Amino acid sequence: xxxxxxxxxxxxxILDPQGMAVEKGAxxxxxxxxxxxxxxxxxxxxxxxxxxxSAEKEVTEYCDKLLINPNLEDYEYTLEEIL
Amino acid sequence: xxxxxxxxxxxxxILDPQGMAVEKGAxxxxxxxxxxxxxxxxxxxxxxxxxxxSAEKEVTEYCDKLLINPNLEDYEYTLEEIL
Numbered sequence: 342x343x344x345x346x347x348x349x350x351x352x353x354x355i356l357d358p359q360g361m362a363v364e365k366g367a368x369x370x371x372x373x374x375x376x377x378x379x380x381x382x383x384x385x386x387x388x389x390x391x392x393x394x395s396a397e398k399e400v401t402e403y404c405d406k407l408l409i410n411p412n413l414e415d416y417e418y419t420l421e422e423i424l
Numbered sequence: 425x426x427x428x429x430x431x432x433x434x435x436x437x438i439l440d441p442q443g444m445a446v447e448k449g450a451x452x453x454x455x456x457x458x459x460x461x462x463x464x465x466x467x468x469x470x471x472x473x474x475x476x477x478s479a480e481k482e483v484t485e486y487c488d489k490l491l492i493n494p495n496l497e498d499y500e501y502t503l504e505e506i507l
Contacts, residue, residue, distance in 0.1 A: 348466050363490050364469070374479075375486055378469040383431050386447070386461040396457075403458055407446050 342389050343396040347404060347418040349382040355413050384408055388420070396420055425472050426479040430487060430501040432465040438496050467491055471503070479503055 351357050360378040367375050386403075388396040400418055409416050434440050443461040450458050469486075471479040483501055492499050 350466065350468070360467075360469075366490050367486060370489060372482060372486055374472040374482055376470040376472055378467065381466040381468070383433065383464040383466040384443075384461065385433070385464070386443075387459040389457040389459055399455060399457055403450055403455055406453060407449050 342387055342391075342423050343393070343420045344423050345384075345386050345388055345396070345400045345418055345420050347382075347384040347400070347408065347416055349384065349404075349409055349414050349416045351379060351381060351413055352415055381414070382408070387423075393420065393422070425470055425474075425506050426476070426503045427506050428467075428469050428471055428479070428483045428501055428503050430465075430467040430483070430491065430499055432467065432487075432492055432497050432499045434462060434464060434496055435498055464497070465491070470506075476503065476505070 357379045360380045363380065364375060364378040388399050390396050390399070397420060400420065404416050404418070405411065440462045443463045446463065447458060447461040471482050473479050473482070480503060483503065487499050488494065
Protein backbone atom coordinates (compact mmCIF):
# COMPACT_ATOMS: atom_id res chain seq x y z
CA UNK A 342 0.00 0.00 0.00
CA UNK A 343 1.07 3.54 -0.65
CA UNK A 344 0.10 6.84 0.91
CA UNK A 345 -0.20 9.60 -1.67
CA UNK A 346 0.10 13.29 -0.72
CA UNK A 347 -0.86 15.73 -3.43
CA UNK A 348 -0.33 19.50 -3.45
CA UNK A 349 -2.59 21.39 -5.82
CA UNK A 350 -1.69 24.99 -6.68
CA UNK A 351 -3.30 27.49 -8.97
CA UNK A 352 -0.91 28.38 -11.79
CA UNK A 353 1.09 31.53 -11.01
CA UNK A 354 -0.60 33.39 -13.88
CA ILE A 355 -4.12 32.65 -12.56
CA LEU A 356 -5.67 35.07 -10.05
CA ASP A 357 -6.55 33.64 -6.63
CA PRO A 358 -9.61 35.50 -5.33
CA GLN A 359 -9.85 33.38 -2.17
CA GLY A 360 -6.25 34.16 -1.24
CA MET A 361 -6.80 37.84 -1.94
CA ALA A 362 -9.91 37.92 0.24
CA VAL A 363 -8.21 36.25 3.20
CA GLU A 364 -5.23 38.58 2.87
CA LYS A 365 -7.52 41.60 2.84
CA GLY A 366 -8.96 40.34 6.12
CA ALA A 367 -5.41 40.02 7.44
CA UNK A 368 -4.64 43.65 6.57
CA UNK A 369 -7.72 44.77 8.51
CA UNK A 370 -6.46 42.82 11.51
CA UNK A 371 -3.11 44.55 11.30
CA UNK A 372 -0.97 41.91 9.58
CA UNK A 373 1.12 44.20 7.42
CA UNK A 374 3.92 41.77 6.50
CA UNK A 375 1.77 39.07 4.88
CA UNK A 376 1.89 39.13 1.06
CA UNK A 377 0.99 37.06 -1.98
CA UNK A 378 -1.32 34.61 -0.17
CA UNK A 379 -2.29 31.75 -2.50
CA UNK A 380 -4.70 29.05 -1.41
CA UNK A 381 -4.60 25.59 -2.96
CA UNK A 382 -5.58 22.09 -1.95
CA UNK A 383 -3.83 19.32 -0.09
CA UNK A 384 -5.15 15.83 -0.76
CA UNK A 385 -4.14 12.62 1.00
CA UNK A 386 -5.26 9.11 0.14
CA UNK A 387 -4.25 5.46 0.17
CA UNK A 388 -3.51 3.52 -3.01
CA UNK A 389 -4.04 -0.14 -2.24
CA UNK A 390 -1.51 -1.84 -4.51
CA UNK A 391 1.96 -3.26 -3.96
CA UNK A 392 3.45 -2.04 -7.25
CA UNK A 393 4.86 1.48 -7.25
CA UNK A 394 4.47 2.04 -10.99
CA SER A 395 0.79 1.16 -10.95
CA ALA A 396 0.27 3.34 -7.85
CA GLU A 397 1.86 6.25 -9.73
CA LYS A 398 -0.37 5.66 -12.71
CA GLU A 399 -3.44 5.58 -10.48
CA VAL A 400 -2.44 8.80 -8.69
CA THR A 401 -1.95 10.74 -11.90
CA GLU A 402 -5.24 9.46 -13.35
CA TYR A 403 -7.12 10.29 -10.15
CA CYS A 404 -5.65 13.78 -10.18
CA ASP A 405 -6.31 14.37 -13.86
CA LYS A 406 -9.86 13.06 -13.82
CA LEU A 407 -11.18 14.19 -10.44
CA LEU A 408 -8.91 16.25 -8.22
CA ILE A 409 -7.43 18.87 -10.53
CA ASN A 410 -8.80 21.50 -12.86
CA PRO A 411 -6.18 21.27 -15.61
CA ASN A 412 -7.10 24.72 -16.93
CA LEU A 413 -6.21 26.47 -13.69
CA GLU A 414 -4.13 24.19 -11.52
CA ASP A 415 -0.83 22.33 -11.35
CA TYR A 416 -0.01 19.57 -8.92
CA GLU A 417 2.86 17.63 -7.44
CA TYR A 418 2.72 14.48 -5.35
CA THR A 419 4.74 12.12 -3.19
CA LEU A 420 4.12 8.40 -2.73
CA GLU A 421 5.25 6.75 0.45
CA GLU A 422 5.09 3.00 0.95
CA ILE A 423 3.25 1.93 4.10
CA LEU A 424 3.47 -1.54 5.56
CA UNK B 425 11.70 37.69 3.77
CA UNK B 426 10.31 34.25 4.37
CA UNK B 427 8.10 31.99 2.31
CA UNK B 428 5.55 30.16 4.45
CA UNK B 429 3.93 26.92 3.30
CA UNK B 430 1.02 25.74 5.42
CA UNK B 431 -0.74 22.37 5.24
CA UNK B 432 -4.22 22.35 6.73
CA UNK B 433 -5.83 18.99 7.47
CA UNK B 434 -9.15 18.09 9.00
CA UNK B 435 -8.60 16.26 12.25
CA UNK B 436 -8.66 12.47 11.80
CA UNK B 437 -11.81 12.19 13.92
CA ILE B 438 -13.74 14.70 11.75
CA LEU B 439 -15.63 13.41 8.70
CA ASP B 440 -14.55 14.78 5.34
CA PRO B 441 -17.63 14.92 3.08
CA GLN B 442 -15.72 16.50 0.19
CA GLY B 443 -13.15 13.71 0.19
CA MET B 444 -15.89 11.08 0.38
CA ALA B 445 -17.73 12.64 -2.57
CA VAL B 446 -14.65 12.74 -4.77
CA GLU B 447 -13.79 9.17 -3.86
CA LYS B 448 -17.30 8.02 -4.72
CA GLY B 449 -16.78 9.59 -8.15
CA ALA B 450 -13.52 7.70 -8.41
CA UNK B 451 -15.25 4.37 -7.70
CA UNK B 452 -17.74 5.09 -10.50
CA UNK B 453 -14.83 5.66 -12.87
CA UNK B 454 -13.30 2.33 -11.90
CA UNK B 455 -10.62 3.39 -9.42
CA UNK B 456 -10.92 0.52 -6.98
CA UNK B 457 -7.61 0.96 -5.11
CA UNK B 458 -8.14 4.54 -3.91
CA UNK B 459 -9.12 4.75 -0.23
CA UNK B 460 -9.44 7.24 2.62
CA UNK B 461 -9.32 10.38 0.49
CA UNK B 462 -9.05 13.50 2.68
CA UNK B 463 -9.06 16.99 1.23
CA UNK B 464 -7.41 19.85 3.06
CA UNK B 465 -5.87 23.16 2.13
CA UNK B 466 -2.41 24.24 1.08
CA UNK B 467 -1.60 27.90 1.68
CA UNK B 468 1.52 29.76 0.55
CA UNK B 469 2.44 33.33 1.38
CA UNK B 470 5.34 35.70 1.94
CA UNK B 471 6.16 37.12 5.38
CA UNK B 472 8.06 40.34 4.82
CA UNK B 473 10.38 40.46 7.84
CA UNK B 474 14.02 39.57 8.37
CA UNK B 475 13.56 38.01 11.82
CA UNK B 476 12.62 34.34 11.89
CA UNK B 477 10.98 34.44 15.31
CA SER B 478 8.66 37.27 14.36
CA ALA B 479 7.85 35.54 11.06
CA GLU B 480 6.89 32.41 13.04
CA LYS B 481 4.69 34.45 15.34
CA GLU B 482 2.98 36.09 12.38
CA VAL B 483 2.38 32.75 10.64
CA THR B 484 0.76 31.17 13.68
CA GLU B 485 -1.43 34.23 14.29
CA TYR B 486 -2.47 34.38 10.63
CA CYS B 487 -3.37 30.68 10.76
CA ASP B 488 -5.22 30.92 14.04
CA LYS B 489 -7.20 34.03 13.14
CA LEU B 490 -7.92 33.58 9.44
CA LEU B 491 -6.77 30.39 7.76
CA ILE B 492 -7.78 27.63 10.15
CA ASN B 493 -10.97 26.49 11.77
CA PRO B 494 -9.58 25.41 15.14
CA ASN B 495 -12.63 23.24 15.84
CA LEU B 496 -12.09 21.03 12.81
CA GLU B 497 -8.57 21.47 11.51
CA ASP B 498 -4.92 21.06 12.42
CA TYR B 499 -2.02 22.62 10.55
CA GLU B 500 1.70 22.40 10.10
CA TYR B 501 3.98 24.85 8.33
CA THR B 502 7.49 25.40 7.02
CA LEU B 503 9.29 28.73 6.76
CA GLU B 504 11.99 29.14 4.16
CA GLU B 505 14.16 32.23 3.97
CA ILE B 506 14.24 33.88 0.55
CA LEU B 507 16.81 36.45 -0.46
